[in-house]
Amino acid sequence: MATEAPLGSSLNGRDPAGGAHAPNAPAGAVTPLLSALNLHKHYGGVRALDGANLTLSAPGTVHALVGENGSGKSTMLSILSGQARPDSGAIRMGGEILSIDSPKTAIGQGIVMVSQETALALELSVAENVFMGRLPRRAVRGVDFKSASERTQQILARLGMHCDPGTRVGALRPDQRQMVEIARALAMEPRVLILDEPTSSLTDDEVSSVLDAIRLLKDHDVATILVTHRLDELFAVCDEVTILRDGKTVAAGVSTNFTPESMVATMLGDAAAAAMLKVAATPVAPRVRRDAPALELRAASGQGFRDVSFEVQFGEVVGLAGLVGSGRGDLLRSVFGLEPLIAGSADIDGVDYRPSSPRHAISRGIGFVPPERKTDGLVLTMTVRENLAMVATASTRSRPGKPRDKQFKPEGDMVNRLRIRLSALDSEAGMLSGGNQQKVVLAKWLTVKPKLLMLDEPTRGVDVGSRAQIHAMLRELAHRQAAVLVSSSENPELLEICDRILVMFAGRIIGSLQREEFDETRLAHMTGGRSLSEGEI
Amino acid sequence: MTDESNAGATTTQPAVEPDGLLSDLTPIEAEDPTGPEPGAGVGRRLWLGTSRYRPVLVLTVAMFIFASIDQSQFLTNENIQNLLTAVAGMWIIAMGQTFCVLTGSADLSSGAIAAVISVMLAKTAGLPTGLAVALALIAGTAFGAIANGLLIGRFRLSFFVVTLATGTALGGIVTLWSGGDSFLYNKSLVNYLSIGRHLGVAGPIWLMAIVFVLALYIERKTYFGRNLFAVGGSLSAARLSGIRTDRTLVYVFGVSGFAAALAGIVETGLVGSVNPVVDPSIALTAIAAVLLGGTSLYGGAGSVVGTAFGVLFIGVLDNALNLAGVQTAWQSVVTGVILIAAVAAVPGAGLGRRSLGATLIRKIRPQDAQADTTEPPTAGTLSK
Numbered sequence: 077m078a079t080e081a082p083l084g085s086s087l088n089g090r091d092p093a094g095g096a097h098a099p100n101a102p103a104g105a106v107t108p109l110l111s112a113l114n115l116h117k118h119y120g121g122v123r124a125l126d127g128a129n130l131t132l133s134a135p136g137t138v139h140a141l142v143g144e145n146g147s148g149k150s151t152m153l154s155i156l157s158g159q160a161r162p163d164s165g166a167i168r169m170g171g172e173i174l175s176i177d178s179p180k181t182a183i184g185q186g187i188v189m190v191s192q193e194t195a196l197a198l199e200l201s202v203a204e205n206v207f208m209g210r211l212p213r214r215a216v217r218g219v220d221f222k223s224a225s226e227r228t229q230q231i232l233a234r235l236g237m238h239c240d241p242g243t244r245v246g247a248l249r250p251d252q253r254q255m256v257e258i259a260r261a262l263a264m265e266p267r268v269l270i271l272d273e274p275t276s277s278l279t280d281d282e283v284s285s286v287l288d289a290i291r292l293l294k295d296h297d298v299a300t301i302l303v304t305h306r307l308d309e310l311f312a313v314c315d316e317v318t319i320l321r322d323g324k325t326v327a328a329g330v331s332t333n334f335t336p337e338s339m340v341a342t343m344l345g346d347a348a349a350a351a352m353l354k355v356a357a358t359p360v361a362p363r364v365r366r367d368a369p370a371l372e373l374r375a376a377s378g379q380g381f382r383d384v385s386f387e388v389q390f391g392e393v394v395g396l397a398g399l400v401g402s403g404r405g406d407l408l409r410s411v412f413g414l415e416p417l418i419a420g421s422a423d424i425d426g427v428d429y430r431p432s433s434p435r436h437a438i439s440r441g442i443g444f445v446p447p448e449r450k451t452d453g454l455v456l457t458m459t460v461r462e463n464l465a466m467v468a469t470a471s472t473r474s475r476p477g478k479p480r481d482k483q484f485k486p487e488g489d490m491v492n493r494l495r496i497r498l499s500a501l502d503s504e505a506g507m508l509s510g511g512n513q514q515k516v517v518l519a520k521w522l523t524v525k526p527k528l529l530m531l532d533e534p535t536r537g538v539d540v541g542s543r544a545q546i547h548a549m550l551r552e553l554a555h556r557q558a559a560v561l562v563s564s565s566e567n568p569e570l571l572e573i574c575d576r577i578l579v580m581f582a583g584r585i586i587g588s589l590q591r592e593e594f595d596e597t598r599l600a601h602m603t604g605g606r607s608l609s610e611g612e613i
Numbered sequence: 614m615t616d617e618s619n620a621g622a623t624t625t626q627p628a629v630e631p632d633g634l635l636s637d638l639t640p641i642e643a644e645d646p647t648g649p650e651p652g653a654g655v656g657r658r659l660w661l662g663t664s665r666y667r668p669v670l671v672l673t674v675a676m677f678i679f680a681s682i683d684q685s686q687f688l689t690n691e692n693i694q695n696l697l698t699a700v701a702g703m704w705i706i707a708m709g710q711t712f713c714v715l716t717g718s719a720d721l722s723s724g725a726i727a728a729v730i731s732v733m734l735a736k737t738a739g740l741p742t743g744l745a746v747a748l749a750l751i752a753g754t755a756f757g758a759i760a761n762g763l764l765i766g767r768f769r770l771s772f773f774v775v776t777l778a779t780g781t782a783l784g785g786i787v788t789l790w791s792g793g794d795s796f797l798y799n800k801s802l803v804n805y806l807s808i809g810r811h812l813g814v815a816g817p818i819w820l821m822a823i824v825f826v827l828a829l830y831i832e833r834k835t836y837f838g839r840n841l842f843a844v845g846g847s848l849s850a851a852r853l854s855g856i857r858t859d860r861t862l863v864y865v866f867g868v869s870g871f872a873a874a875l876a877g878i879v880e881t882g883l884v885g886s887v888n889p890v891v892d893p894s895i896a897l898t899a900i901a902a903v904l905l906g907g908t909s910l911y912g913g914a915g916s917v918v919g920t921a922f923g924v925l926f927i928g929v930l931d932n933a934l935n936l937a938g939v940q941t942a943w944q945s946v947v948t949g950v951i952l953i954a955a956v957a958a959v960p961g962a963g964l965g966r967r968s969l970g971a972t973l974i975r976k977i978r979p980q981d982a983q984a985d986t987t988e989p990p991t992a993g994t995l996s997k
Contacts, residue, residue, distance in 0.1 A: 412853075438855040452853055455846035457913040466843060470855035472836055520854070 115165035124151040126323035135297040143320035145509035157189035158182030186267035198246035251282035368426025370559030376420030380406030395570035398580035441527035453517035456506030511542025665907030666919030680933035700928035701817035707899040709872025717912025718772035722780030727877030735796040757870020766862030791889035807882025845912025
């Protein structure tokens, strides 16, 4: 497939700040700060990069690197940060060819990466984390904490963060921790800073402070390569964009040349994008009248929530909105039997339900997709097949001669018709990308056809394509008369897929919105704690 | 463009179903060491399946061949039977330990349970032997399940503390119950299991074979066996999937208690007497054999097959050094060194996911770095 140019205008490089990057692009008037041209890299039989380019035009620009999971983003980052060497291709910094063969040489050349997983020592102070392994020393008295602390304060000020460098990192909020990670990278005085999904584990309200920090970096002439799945934040801070698909750069240019729609279409390719549009056009399910709701809670209280009453009908997608700590997650955990329900009562399908354990909840037809897929959603060391079989066979007794899940064929209306490659089924779940892992978590619940499926942060850290597929699946579940209860800190997600949204604040439900009343500003007001009437002022 | 187009090879579904949830479920790594090509020969598949315990497998075979050539008395029916009989107790305990280690725990009380059961045999010598042996096995299983299993599975106490404590307490009970005396023990049923020969093969070797086949069956074919891996891989994910994780741990320590009791009975018969001492090293040596066999100390990966080779390695080494007239203390030194080497060479068995061997290869030939690098690099590498 030749390099497509679905957005020709963006590939023409009229603007030096957003120059396009055909492999043999003539050197423009301005030499770009960093350019990676025609990178190839394969792992075994898989081509991770197949002629990918990335050009960072000038110091102080923020460059977004986007693409679906598996499109080659990680490989590109590994190569730039010295964790992997390309099979072919060249990396230039200010016109000079760089030979990056280890993270150490990358740092020496001014390329520093902050990886997705935070790596902080929670028991150490901010200053000790920022200068981890490189604490300034004095000849006799050991570590020079004073100078470390001063320098830390300077660096944090550049990020617009003000906190005592002596604070224990464990006492910081998640966004502040992310800032400490960025500060650590800045302490190495990079010319190019690579941020791999810095906001994926943050909630909406925390994201903005990290984005502010990225904006501040521009003023200090630090160029940033930002990998993100959140298009809203991409358009908020990024100057230029490179889009990868199947290991190739399929589009690049200044971000104003793109719209969110064109970007998704470019990322997914034409066929997949068309399929997505088809799903989006699926009408809302005609609801079959049932006597009893799938779940009814009456004045339920538990750890983190009080006096909660609501019901979820069959064929309905209900959203739970709210800030982190509003009790959304606690509520789902209690319904699933992980935490006790202290007061109140519940019915499942019209029959009294007392949550006691996940196993009991499953036997009553409840499914739960937890927020942490790597630790709680999947057993990463087991195969995809074994993970898929886990729920369906958890209560199965062993009998001699009866095949175990090694022979498990994913069944159930929704899973069965899916094309599943045997090689993927029998590889470890830990080998899959985040989006695919989340799809396996969802699929393992689909095998048992739950009456009520509860999901907590169903698309956290999931790429655009998988996210759309998961959303489509939830809609389809409702279409098939299952009840779906989704808790999410991303309000746009809830507005997109829900029939009704309940807003929680400080452990209570403070309002609800029907589909006709959906409005982003109004929902944002409500999640911030303002009741419906106040929000309307 | 992607290799999606040949995905249909495995199913007959239409090629285009873009909204399929798992349709693009391609693993990041191209070559999966655990899942060889379906077309590969049986021999090759067997060989690939040994990856976790290959170092100890190769060493054991090499040592066996070397000893056979070097020592004329080594490869004789009599010596091989002695070799196996000598490790019978450890073998049986190690099979139980494998289950514990697969769940991410270990049973430090095995040696003490075996000793208490031995004293119990002496104290129940008046009963019919069949009944005494049955009671002993039940007692070992019950103690493991109730004392160790409930505290660890149900009350979430640390396996290390619990089994260390129960082992210590049982050690005291051994002395108190026996009064510090040794007893001669000579019962036909126990002799049948230990010093008897059947079809020319010693009783303990039969028991080893039976225990191994049973353990392998449980590990590979039962849901309990699958649950071991799930609990060890991620306790919370297993629980959220509806697996009874507490009950699985209770059973696991019950199995380990059963194995310890059986080992106690066999050893009593082999020695012909009951001695009021706990072998302090047997539990740890058995755990060492499990780790030599490639089972991950952190749970979730491994097999009783590897454990079998781990025990055989210790047995062959000990026997060969004995024949060669080398001090037995050297056996411990060599076992220790090999343990580190074996664990370092097995991916996932040590602390990091990447094996030492792979790291060395990376250092020498960076282009062979394999797909390891697709793992998200940690920020830790930045601070180096």
